Amino acid sequence: MKKPILIALLFLGAGFTACDNNADTKSQTEKSGTANQTLNKEMKNLASIIEIPVADLTRAIAFYEIILDVSIEKMEMDGVQMGVLPSDGKTVSVVLAKGDDYTPTTDGALVYLNAGADLQTVLDKVAQNGGKMVVPKTAISPEMGYFALFIDTEGNKLGLHSSN
Structure with a gap:
């Protein structure tokens, strides 16, 4: 009984870690997107x-x-x-x-x-x-x-x- 509970806890922990990593990735993407929007506002032309x-x-x-x-x-x-x-x-x-x-x-x-x-x-x-x-x-x-x-x-x- 302890073994299935331990396995379930490991999967749950891995799932929470994956969700947390996705949140970090989303946060980084949002920050990157904001930086790109700022950069694009500063640029007059995309071609140089x-x-x-x-x-x-x-x-x-x-x-x-x-x-x-x-x-x-x-x-x-x-x-x-x-x-x-x-x-x-x-x-x-x-x-x-x-x-x-x-x-x-x-x-x-x-x-x-x-x-x-x-x-x-x-x-x-x-x-x-x-x-x-x-x-x-x-x-x-x-x-x-x-x-x-x-x-x-x-x-x-x-x-x-x-x-x-």
Whole structure:
């Protein structure tokens, strides 16, 4: 009789310990969740750097400088040639990257570039400079603005976004 009671007490003790550990885990998860929420409130963007793979950096720089009306700085790091698009340091950095590990593609993550006040101005320059329009300027909603998709001179599919 003592043996079954001892076994029952062991199982009960193990059960209480497991329940207590779950409470600790839940408490840690809640604390972690609060920390993540605080971190996310402090972060302006979840993305920080976007690398657009290119086959011909000179051609890609010329294309993006014309369609976006910006100057792109050339640099090299660890065997990767890059064209760095201008940034205010508070927004996502966009880099054109040419190297062994970079292959232009229409598959994968879709990056939308800010096209300013009206994306049609940028979109008009795409085909004139070697790109191809995939989806014309399309309304999302009055609150969200407009988008368009294009293939750049390197074969990457990208999007444009604007409020008008």
